[in-house]
Amino acid sequence: MYEFTITTIAFIVLAYLVLAQRFRMRWLGLPVTLLATIGVGLAVEVFYVAVADLVPALHSMWFVVHIVAASIAGALFNLGSLLSILYLLRRRSDEKGATRGWLAQLPGPKTLDLWAYRTTAIGFPLWTFAVAAGAVWAQYAWGRFWGWDPKETFSLVTWVIVAAYLHARLTAGWKGTRAAILSIIVLVAFWFNFIGVNLIFSGLHSYAGI
Numbered sequence: 001m002y003e004f005t006i007t008t009i010a011f012i013v014l015a016y017l018v019l020a021q022r023f024r025m026r027w028l029g030l031p032v033t034l035l036a037t038i039g040v041g042l043a044v045e046v047f048y049v050a051v052a053d054l055v056p057a058l059h060s061m062w063f064v065v066h067i068v069a070a071s072i073a074g075a076l077f078n079l080g081s082l083l084s085i086l087y088l089l090r091r092r093s094d095e096k097g098a099t100r101g102w103l104a105q106l107p108g109p110k111t112l113d114l115w116a117y118r119t120t121a122i123g124f125p126l127w128t129f130a131v132a133a134g135a136v137w138a139q140y141a142w143g144r145f146w147g148w149d150p151k152e153t154f155s156l157v158t159w160v161i162v163a164a165y166l167h168a169r170l171t172a173g174w175k176g177t178r179a180a181i182l183s184i185i186v187l188v189a190f191w192f193n194f195i196g197v198n199l200i201f202s203g204l205h206s207y208a209g210i
Contacts, residue, residue, distance in 0.1 A: 001198060004071060005043040009036050011075035015119075019079075025115075027105045031082050062137035069130035074190055076123030077162070081187030083116035084180035091177070113176060116183050117169055124162050131155050150200075154193040161189045 016032045019025040091109040093099040106112065134155065135145040146152060165182045168174035174182070 001047040001195070002043050002049065004067065004194065005039055005047055007067070007071045008074045008078070009039040009043070011072050012036060012039075012078055015075055015079055027102075027107070028079075028082075028086075030102065031086065032079075035078065035082060060137050060140055062133055062140060066130055066133040066137050069126050069133055073123040073126035073130055074194070076119045076126070077186050077190050080116045080118075080120035080123065081183050083112050083119065084183035087112035087116060087180050088177065109176070113179065116180065117166075120162065120183060120186065121166060124166060127159060127162060131159055150197050151193065154189070154197050158186070158189040158193050162186050 012032060013036055016025075016028055019028060086106060087109050090099065090103055090106050090112060093103050094109065134152070138147065138152070139145045161182075165179065165186055168182060169179055
């Protein structure tokens with residue numbers, strides 16, 4: 001859990017640097033810094049455990065591919081949800097006619113909503129690949145592609161929620177507040193799959209410990 005959190009935070013920061021450089025999105029620096037600080041704090045203070053030898057199931061190239069893809073996808077989902085939160089804050093302040101300070105530096109709500117969609121849309125095929133790579137790894141490690149282990153199940157649940165978000169935007173025309181709320185649910189699903197499942201359930205993925 002420690003390593004995955006640090007890796008995901010690193011990809012979040014890397015994605016921000018790319019966006020800031022190519023699309024002048026430096027205004028995203030403050031919320032990304034806050035998110036990174038919280039993530040690193042949890043990793044160091046809560047998730048860190050003493051270094052030990054990897055269990056045999058983790059000695060696989062597919063494990064590395066699976067984790068890296070999941071980390072990158074998770075970073076993009078986090079950015080998408082963060083942008084959706086900023087959308088809600090900016091829209092509310094605009095409606096009250098009280099947009100000032102740091103919020104005034106943000107682009108308009110439509111732009112925030114669009115970038116929330118873009119980052120999540122890029123993350124979706126990566127998450128799909130991560131789930132598929134995890135299935136291949138499971139075949140090598142445990143002799144089956146899918147066994148409805150809690151982590152596998154909630155990875156699929158996260159996939160379905162992201163797919164629903166993209167489908168709602170593309171076919172049902174969801175934008176604005178409804179899409180933002182669904183985007184935030186994606187964030188909750190991702191972190192519950194990563195943290196909550198490890199704390200609440202036991203299964204083949206219960207080797208991280210905290």
